[in-house]
Amino acid sequence: MAAPIEVTGSDSEAQPESVLEGMQGKKIQGRSLGQIAWMRLKRDKVALTGGGVVILLILIAIFGPFFVQDPLAYHQNLIDPTYSRPKDGIWHSGISAEHLLGVEPGTGRDMLARIVYGARISLLVSFLATLLSVILGTILGITAGYFGGWVDYLISRAMDAFLAFPLLLFAIALVGVVTDGSFGLSGNGLRVSVLVFVIGFFNWPYIGRIVRGQTLSLREREFVDAARSMGARNGYILFKEVLPNLVAPILVYSTLLIPTNILFEAALSFLGVGVIPPTPSWGGMLTLAVPLYATAPMYMIIPGMAIFITVLAFNLFGDGLRDALDPRAK
Amino acid sequence: MKLMRSISALAAGVLAAGALAACGGGDSDGSGEGPGFNAAVNEVANVSDKKGGTLRLASSDDWDSPDPGNQYYAFAQNFSRLYGRALTTFKPAAGKESLEVIPDLATGLGTPSNGSKTWTYKIRTGVKFSDGTTVTSKDVKYAVERSNFSKELQLGPKYFKQYLVDNEEPYKGPYDDDSEQGLESIETPDDQTIVFNLNEPFSEFDYLVAMSQTMPVPKAKDTGLKYETAIVSSGPYKVDSYQRGKQMTLSRNPHWDKNTDPIRKALPDKITVELKQNGDDIDQRLLSGDLEMDIAGVGVQAAAQPKVLAADQKPYVDNPVQGYLRYMALNQHVKPLDNVHCRRAVQYATDKVAAQTAYGGPLAGGDVATTVQPTNLESYQKFDLYPQQQAEGGGLDQATIAKAKQELQECGQPNGFSTKISARSDRDKEVAMAQAIQQALKKVGINASIVQYPAGDYFNKFVGVPDYVHEHGIGMILMAWAPDWPTGYGFLQQIVHGSAIKPSGGTNLSELDDSKINEALDNAISNTDKAARTKIYGEVDKMVMENASIVPLIYAKALLYRPANVTNVGITGGYGGMYDYLNMGVE
Numbered sequence: 001m002a003a004p005i006e007v008t009g010s011d012s013e014a015q016p017e018s019v020l021e022g023m024q025g026k027k028i029q030g031r032s033l034g035q036i037a038w039m040r041l042k043r044d045k046v047a048l049t050g051g052g053v054v055i056l057l058i059l060i061a062i063f064g065p066f067f068v069q070d071p072l073a074y075h076q077n078l079i080d081p082t083y084s085r086p087k088d089g090i091w092h093s094g095i096s097a098e099h100l101l102g103v104e105p106g107t108g109r110d111m112l113a114r115i116v117y118g119a120r121i122s123l124l125v126s127f128l129a130t131l132l133s134v135i136l137g138t139i140l141g142i143t144a145g146y147f148g149g150w151v152d153y154l155i156s157r158a159m160d161a162f163l164a165f166p167l168l169l170f171a172i173a174l175v176g177v178v179t180d181g182s183f184g185l186s187g188n189g190l191r192v193s194v195l196v197f198v199i200g201f202f203n204w205p206y207i208g209r210i211v212r213g214q215t216l217s218l219r220e221r222e223f224v225d226a227a228r229s230m231g232a233r234n235g236y237i238l239f240k241e242v243l244p245n246l247v248a249p250i251l252v253y254s255t256l257l258i259p260t261n262i263l264f265e266a267a268l269s270f271l272g273v274g275v276i277p278p279t280p281s282w283g284g285m286l287t288l289a290v291p292l293y294a295t296a297p298m299y300m301i302i303p304g305m306a307i308f309i310t311v312l313a314f315n316l317f318g319d320g321l322r323d324a325l326d327p328r329a330k
Numbered sequence: 331m332k333l334m335r336s337i338s339a340l341a342a343g344v345l346a347a348g349a350l351a352a353c354g355g356g357d358s359d360g361s362g363e364g365p366g367f368n369a370a371v372n373e374v375a376n377v378s379d380k381k382g383g384t385l386r387l388a389s390s391d392d393w394d395s396p397d398p399g400n401q402y403y404a405f406a407q408n409f410s411r412l413y414g415r416a417l418t419t420f421k422p423a424a425g426k427e428s429l430e431v432i433p434d435l436a437t438g439l440g441t442p443s444n445g446s447k448t449w450t451y452k453i454r455t456g457v458k459f460s461d462g463t464t465v466t467s468k469d470v471k472y473a474v475e476r477s478n479f480s481k482e483l484q485l486g487p488k489y490f491k492q493y494l495v496d497n498e499e500p501y502k503g504p505y506d507d508d509s510e511q512g513l514e515s516i517e518t519p520d521d522q523t524i525v526f527n528l529n530e531p532f533s534e535f536d537y538l539v540a541m542s543q544t545m546p547v548p549k550a551k552d553t554g555l556k557y558e559t560a561i562v563s564s565g566p567y568k569v570d571s572y573q574r575g576k577q578m579t580l581s582r583n584p585h586w587d588k589n590t591d592p593i594r595k596a597l598p599d600k601i602t603v604e605l606k607q608n609g610d611d612i613d614q615r616l617l618s619g620d621l622e623m624d625i626a627g628v629g630v631q632a633a634a635q636p637k638v639l640a641a642d643q644k645p646y647v648d649n650p651v652q653g654y655l656r657y658m659a660l661n662q663h664v665k666p667l668d669n670v671h672c673r674r675a676v677q678y679a680t681d682k683v684a685a686q687t688a689y690g691g692p693l694a695g696g697d698v699a700t701t702v703q704p705t706n707l708e709s710y711q712k713f714d715l716y717p718q719q720q721a722e723g724g725g726l727d728q729a730t731i732a733k734a735k736q737e738l739q740e741c742g743q744p745n746g747f748s749t750k751i752s753a754r755s756d757r758d759k760e761v762a763m764a765q766a767i768q769q770a771l772k773k774v775g776i777n778a779s780i781v782q783y784p785a786g787d788y789f790n791k792f793v794g795v796p797d798y799v800h801e802h803g804i805g806m807i808l809m810a811w812a813p814d815w816p817t818g819y820g821f822l823q824q825i826v827h828g829s830a831i832k833p834s835g836g837t838n839l840s841e842l843d844d845s846k847i848n849e850a851l852d853n854a855i856s857n858t859d860k861a862a863r864t865k866i867y868g869e870v871d872k873m874v875m876e877n878a879s880i881v882p883l884i885y886a887k888a889l890l891y892r893p894a895n896v897t898n899v900g901i902t903g904g905y906g907g908m909y910d911y912l913n914m915g916v917e
Binding site for chain 1: 610631632633634635636639683684686687688689690691692693694695722723724725755756758761762764765766768769779780781782
């Protein structure tokens with residue numbers, strides 16, 4: 001027991017456990033993929049800032065409307081009738097203590113309130129549309145990739161067809177065709193549903209292709225073979241073996257799809273096929289601002305900045321998330 | 331009604347106006363001592379007989395067609411008189427005087443007979459086409475036949491088809507029916523005489539023949555739809571080239587004889603029109619002197635408003651009433667607006683100042699309206715059955731709101747009601763107006779939800795279809811109306827006469843079918859006494875307002891810019907309150 005090589009009183013006793021100890025005496029632990037990703041993400045300040053802004057925007061969209069003025073109330077007295085633009089403030093935007101982002105030309109409605117309510121529509125539509133794309137894309141992508149053969153052929157060609165679709169034109173036409181009262185929906189409920197459908201339904205191939213590609217390589221892996229050799233049914237393999245390995249890419253591409261959808265919603269609103277006035281939307285505000293760019297420039301800048309910041313935040317966060325989850329994809 | 335299409339096209343133009351236009355200031359060689367603000371509204375400004383030079387025009391849009399037989403836009407009707415001569419035309423003047431119809435190709439106004447059902451015109455002798463051939467009454471007859479009865483030329487109005495007696499076997503126009511006699515109800519007993527036989531008395535026929543559709547077209551040179559690129563001129567200028575979406579150039583017609591034409595000055599040597607130009611760019615060029623006129627005549631873009639209203643430019647600006655009304659029709663068959671008291675409640679509660687501000691304010695939008703007929707018509711009478719007062723700080727005052735509530739009480743809807751208000755989705759200002767009205771009505775408990783339809787189908791598929799309106803409960807319908815000819819009949823008949831209710835494409839959106847109003851209008855149009863007609867139109871206006879089925883919103887106005895070097899500029903009421911192009915020149 002008392003061996004000459006033994007050094008007592010030392011911290012660095014050579015014990016079997018010491019192999020698992022790091023330099024500073026910390027224990028080396030087995031980490032899950034999620035933990036590793038979170039560690040990487042924590043180091044990426046840009047992505048964290050993006051994520052913070054995203055969370056802030058979501059909070060604003062949910063709770064903001066309780067704190068701002070009525071976005072529909074007119075303040076006619078703040079409008080100069082000759083040019084129907086705000087009387088004063090920076091570049092005729094009516095910015096004051098009462099109206100922090102100024103008021104809308106022609107009506108005097110509070111811009112801050114309209115931006116906050118507009119965030120609701122933008123985020124609601126883009127989240128729901130992304131969700132729809134992800135559900136469709138995952139189901140169809142995984143089916144195509146796993147089963148292969150004619151199923152793959154059929155779904156892949158469908159993806160090609162959907163990607164070739166003139167989406168914007170279709171959206172404009174659809175809003176004209178789907179009149180008020182269709183599908184038992186009316187007003188903004190109908191418009192939001194149509195927007196979600198158009199944006200979500202036609203974007204699924206982007207997710208679908210990625211999921212299909214990943215599934216193609218996953219189904220040849222040993223653990224899938226093992227499960228199959230042990231008699232697991234297709235359903236089990238798809239949901240218990242393949243799907244968990246797809247969560248990372250799906251998460252990344254959803255985060256990157258959201259800003260695309262925000263822009264698309266703004267574009268549709270800009271073209272007059274978004275939500276129905278007087279409900280505020282960012283794209284709708286931009287439409288009204290275009291002819292006034294010289295007389296009331298802030299009216300264009302403010303919703304433009306709102307879209308810019310939101311899209312940028314989502315993109316930075318999404319990029320960071322991708323780097324964290326799959327550093328090789330860089 | 332189709333004149334409104336020009337406005338739709340231009341509204342789109344406003345939208346498309348890119349933000350790329352240069353931001354430089356509008357420096358001008360004007361010293362700020364021009365003829366003055368509104369100088370060309372009631373009289374012609376910069377009167378001159380100086381010939382020569384090039385008149386440079388531009389448009390953010392294009393013609394519907396420059397073919398006189400296939401056009402409807404007001405500016406097109408105004409401009410085509412430079413290369414065509416209709417039987418009559420509007421006097422080249424400004425203000426009320428410009429509403430007067432005077433003979434052009436004809437030697438005098440029409441001679442009515444047979445109780446205003448037969449109209450005879452004599453054509454001037456010695457008038458020649460640009461190819462040197464002599465103009466005869468048969469060329470006029472042919473022009474009316476091709477423009478109204480052929481299936482090829484569809485863009486112009488069809489009044490002649492409506493009012494002329496048809497052949498026993500319906501006449502199909504000169505392209506499908508090559509018989510010698512053509513339409514039998516237009517007689518040409520000799521080369522100088524033309525007789526129109528109408529199916530009902532129509533005392534304002536002189537206004538109809540002032541349309542470009544009576545400009546003579548030689549049958550031998552007609553190429554149908556392609557004629558727009560090979561127009562044979564009968565006016566002082568001939569069309570050298572026309573390229574759709576690009577440009578048009580005109581030069582003097584050597585065969586035009588001043589002796590046959592007492593009204594045209596024909597000053598510039600050359601006229602050019604650039605098409606599909608950026609609206610903001612047009613304004614910049616007007617201000618810098620690179621351009622003489624925006625041919626569309628609907629005013630400068632919002633971006634240029636502060637510039638043209640600055641002290642140094644204001645003397646070169648006119649702000650005329652354009653002769654059309656923006657209004658809200660209240661449908662007689664949508665509950666509870668079938669009750670006159672509910673309609674009157676809406677009359678009081680519709681904040682017209684808010685609607686005006688939403689549409690661009692008093693200068694670019696227009697004056698607050700209280701009558702159906704706009705102020706520039708001779709038959710306009712000033713009255714206000716539903717006076718409104720503004721509260722301090724905006725919005726209607728308590729007394730006005732109390733009156734609206736009182737009417738709601740009488741209607742049996744003391745707490746207000748719910749209905750829908752329609753607007754054209756591609757017209758932002760109209761949608762903004764709908765929102766302003768929605769907001770104002772809310773104060774008396776009337777909840778109006780906004781429904782939008784594309785302008786192209788507004789009348790054909792939606793609000794002009796009574797079944798659709800009833801089924802969807804659209805009680806309030808926003809609309810703008812310009813008359814095809816500037817009289818009370820031209821203005822009122824299509825929007826308040828029972829016969830203008832159609833299964834589809836109707837323009838009587840209130841579905842007003844009051845026997846007294848119908849009768850008054852029918853009596854007026856068969857009356858040859860102009861003064862008597864004018865009086866009746868004023869009375870009809872009052873009857874409509876008592877019925878409260880039209881809420882007049884604004885008498886449309888525009889800010890028009892006339893550069894200092896342009897001569898003979900006057901606002902013509904005959905063509906929707908734009909500058910008269912007939913005698914315009916450059917210095």
